[in-house]
Amino acid sequence: MSQDAGTDSGSDDTTGAAGDYRALVRSSLDDPEGFWGAAAQELTWIHPPKTVLKDRAPFYDWFPDGVLNVCYNALDRHVIDGRADQLALIYDSPVTGTQRSYTYAELLDEVARFAGVLRDLGVSKGDRVVVYLPMIPEAVITMLACARIGAVHSVVFGGFAPAELAARIEDAEPVVVVSASCGVEPTRVVEYKPMLDEALRRSSHQPQHCVIVQREQALAELGETDLEWSQLMRPGAIAPAECVKILATDPLYVLYTSGTTGKPKGIVRDSGGYAVALRWSMSNLYDVQPGETWFCGSDVGWVVGHSYIVYAPLLTGATTILYEGKPVGTPDAGAYWRLIQDYGAVAAFTAPTAIRAIKKVDPDAALLAGYDTSSLRTLFLAGERLDPDTWEWATQALGVPVVDNWWQTETGWPITINPVGITLLPIKPGSSGPATVGYDVQVLDPSGQPTEPGVEGAICIRQPLPPGTLPTLWRDDERYVSSYLSAFPGYYLTGDGGYVDEDGYVFVMGRTDDVLNVAGHRLSTGSLEEALAGHPSVAECAVIGIRDALKGQVPRALVVLKAGIQLDEAGTAALQAELVDRVRAEVGAVAALRQVDVVDGLPKTRSGKILRKTMRQIADGDEAVVPSTIEDVSVLDGLRGVLSGPDRSS
Structure with a gap:
């Protein structure tokens, strides 16, 4: 991989690389079955798929006859293949003064035992489990345990208000809710159990049990149907669960995002397509290889946390950092640089807001000078528009490529990015990069016609969307079509506006309702x-x-x-x-x-x-x-x- 963080001036060698990448993207659109069929071979399948893509327009199924288990691919196969003693998960919590690490073998043991707990509590394939936890290892363990037995997890951001939690419980109808006694913020302790109790009081659906992780910062009072995590997970208390067979089209999780009607939209994520896309993206887009360490400064309550704290790094056989803290204030604006130094992270991923917060407190990057970040090859930023000023500050401070990427809860992985693991293309500040493989990005005018290069319009993606993207909404195909597919037939409407330049770089200028008409x-x-x-x-x-x-x-x-x-x-x-x-x-x-x-x-x-x-x-x-x-x-x-x-x- 080239390490030249070039600008849009370009050069002969990068022009060739850009042409090669455009050809790769074109091949993924012209022959999606061939491209993604080859990518699927990076996973271990119980029954390899014979069909790559099934067209049920406006719905599409990826690997519909394939059978696998996502947890097996994230943990078991790495232990079998010799990574048992490699670190899988590093938990770093400056807000509690706690650090803990899990090898692949240790994480597998924890996950298999908690999967056994869920099984014995009556959770079976297809059942839902709502996860209402802070950034602690138990969150990752619960997600993977659900995947192990074919349950569908639905993670709700820790500390969400009772009304919002109740709406998600009602819609998902979980058999079990896994929560904690509290979350720990830099300046306060947030008690979760009272909010969970209030949410259940408001909900017409009642889970059979709530499993509570007791944290010493605030112990919770348990009710009749509440069970304590540490008691259930006593050594020898439960028989570990084996992996069950899962169809590639079976849901792995439901993740709720806000809806215009007030009712949250349950984004469905399938199992096989998601695993294939994330495994491909980790090495080819983010340039993180098996055995390397990666830091993603997000939260498991968000799609970035699902994809790039939990699933993508573990499917790859990399080491992932779970950080319970903030970019500033825990204890200062050097927190991220310490993580990179202490654990040798080769790449980091966070939101532009985090970098702006660091820049605001430490505008001259004086704290950065106190840390050895020489392991860092790339900083990735996503979650909102990356303004050129923030890009320039981070680039100058870190001395590595700062790579924007753009995607959504719905897509699960990048729509546009500079494909660092394939080749580092010239960077254009203000652009999130060219379209990723599998995404046929078009900018349409109000009549549905493509705009000329440089002319703004509605950013859309021609169907079919690639693997890993939402196949539909939870129990609501009609709302999926009306929300995303009806504005421009044959296209997925992203809801973002912007333009594509003559080189194919996408410039996302904001949500379409952020467009001014002066x-x-x-x-x-x-x-x-x-x-x-x-x-x-x-x-x-x-x-x-x-x-x-x-x-x-x-x-x-x-x-x-x-x-x-x-x-x-x-x-x-x-x-x-x-x-x-x-x-x-x-x-x-x-x-x-x-x-x-x-x-x-x-x-x-x-x-x-x-x-x-x-x-x-x-x-x-x-x-x-x-x-x-x-x-x-x-x-x-x-x-x-x-x-x-x-x-x-x-």
Whole structure:
């Protein structure tokens, strides 16, 4: 793999590499059966598939006659093949001062025994298990134990409010819920058991049992149907469970994401297609090979945690780091660099928000100098748009390629990325890279016609989607079609807007409802935010479109300053004027940006997405929908007065 973090200027050798990769992507689209049939050979099958792709348009089945077990592929086969003593899972928890490691043999033992526990509690193939746990090893063990016996796990982010947890319990109808007495945050302990009890009180469905991991930071009072993890997992207390045979099309998990109707959408993940796609992606896209160590700074409650903390690294035979902490504050902005140093991670994956948080606290990367991060080959960022300023800061600080990638809960793995494990293509700041193998990405205008290069539109994917993507929604084929497939027949609607340039690089400019319409001119929030973020005083920013009687909408900017920058009233006014001028110079006068507010923080989901829609609703005086995934509601509360205050744009 080339280590040259080139820019879009290109060169003769990278032009050749780009052409080769385009040819590979084209082959995956022209002959999906051949491409993915070959990729499937990286797994161990009980009955290898004879059929690679079954067309039931608008539905598609990958490897429909194949039989395998995902847990066997993640653990057993590595133990059999000589990796028994290699580390599989490293648990690092600065919030509790705990570190613990599991070899492949040790993790297999834990998983097989807890799979036996679930089996003896009445969980069988096809049954659901809701997982409501913090970032502790028991979360990974439970997920893999479900996969071992063919149960369908549904992980709910630890600490979710009772109403949201209840909605997921009602929809999934679990036989067992696995939870903990508490989660540990940098400044507080969050008791989970009372929230679980309240969720069950609200739910019409009642699980047969709740298994509770007791943590010393806050012990839970157990009820009649509650069982304690440590008691169930006593040595010799349970016979371990063997792997069961699973059809490739059987669901591995259901992961809920927010829906426009208020009812969460249950994204279904199949077993075989997902395992094939993740195994292929780990080596070819992320350049992580068997035996290497990888750090993904996400949470198992999110799709990134499912795919790249748990399944992809273990299917590969790599070592994965499970981190119970934050990018800053546990104890400082050097936390990620310590993990890379201490465990020799060759690659890291986190959200741009995490890097912006580090940059805000440590703008000169002074803490990085205290750690040896020489093992790191690549930093991957995803979860929201990566602005060029954040990309440049991370690239300069780390001295390695910083690679954007774009995908969704629905797709399960990257739609676009620079394929580092195949070849490092020229990096174009602001782009998440070219389309990945298997994804026929098209930008469509409102009539459904492809746009010209550089022209924005709705980013769509021509069907069939590749393996690993959602085959449907949980028990709701009709909603799957209406939500994703009805806008442009034959295409999956991503809900994101952007454009593709002449080299095939995709530029995702934001959700389609983040597109501004200023006096008939369509502008993406991403282009305005890119201009603002380039100012040396700005740590992060957000642009929203607010209603205007004359122009339809006008943009309004909210900016957070870098740590240590203190401005008086005159200094703030000067900065606001500079930012307005930057947008005018880089985007054009048509952007009509007049109002810039300097704020202490931006409201975000726990996965780092900025709540632009919610802020826009407040500014417009509408009833604001605050998603259950909000990280800190006090940040939004602190902005209400700013957003609903007088318009100072005139």
